[in-house]
Amino acid sequence: MARTAGSHSDITGPRVREAALRLFARGGYAAVSMRAIAAEVGVQAGALYNYTPDKQTLLFDLMEGHMTELLAAGVDDPALGAEARLQAFVAFHIRFHHARPDAVFIAYMELRNLSPENFARVEALRREYENGLESILREGVEAGIFRVADTKIATLAIIAMLTGVNTWFRAGGRLSIEEVTAQYWDMVRRAVS
Amino acid sequence: MARTAGSHSDITGPRVREAALRLFARGGYAAVSMRAIAAEVGVQAGALYNYTPDKQTLLFDLMEGHMTELLAAGVDDPALGAEARLQAFVAFHIRFHHARPDAVFIAYMELRNLSPENFARVEALRREYENGLESILREGVEAGIFRVADTKIATLAIIAMLTGVNTWFRAGGRLSIEEVTAQYWDMVRRAVS
DNA sequence: GTCTATACGCCGATAGAC
């Protein structure tokens, strides 16, 4: 397809999102200017508005994209037993979040900078993800494999615990991500058994 | 003690910190202006500088004050057994954090807005708090009461799980904070037993 | 699609009167 000279829409768009993701994660949405994002990409500030109508939409697109990816990448197999499903969930959650620390950070820290409408849409996606875990716990309880007083609370407790890995784990430290995953699985398994 | 007319140092100072705490928690440090804080207090922006040398120090004082309170309020009694100490820690952590959601929110979300020196000081206080929990877990492991592969990881996992209560718990909901505490204690106890 | 230039406003912080 013919293109006007100087046209880079197909490559600049992703680069804008990557730069915004990195800078928002490092400095926070409110503290990062459109000029700073443009400088990171290597264009002038005005050019960004070819790729997003405004800064708010740029933030929302990053968060919605992250949550959509998270839901699409889910590994749950209802044909397995509840314990195997739970173990797969723990491993998946840690691995997925470990692979994209910037997006995870933004998804948790910048919720308050979303407009009410955008906040509601992101929250709906988060609830959908939580429901996936809760259905596993509920199946385990019904099968008599798990003992959990309240599956909703256990869901939130487990997700908070697992996501917390991102706040302290650094590659090259005392433990590998696989060892950490094994230990978290051990704690989760015992907490619901 | 005689005072100049218009002098309100003893009352305005706390009100500045309260307003900053509330506004930082709601909108984020970077998005809240000194003018907005002044308006909340009912003074002009310039008057704030009688109570803090700059905005950064105001943030630091809030975070350091919160962490110092947290450490001073600790209820640990080494004379008790490890399980009783752990149960007391869980109840204390949930109660203390539940009582000051704004300070907790700021302490977690605004770390990146601290200068490197201030960040190091707040982090040292946080590590001190974590060490309190880890010593409980270590005693329990040595006494053969707890079974934990790595006390440092278990410490971080438990704190993340407990602090997570603040992100979803709302008074007047389905469960009271006491019922929630009982369920978290049940999960923590089993995770380390 | 990107550039330069700019409109318009708020930012943190300070000076000096009262």
Add this chain to the structure above:
DNA sequence: GTCTATCGGCGTATAGAC
């Protein structure tokens, strides 16, 4: 201790040339 006034700078977003 608080006020008013102000400095110099940076914020988002847009207009119009190329």
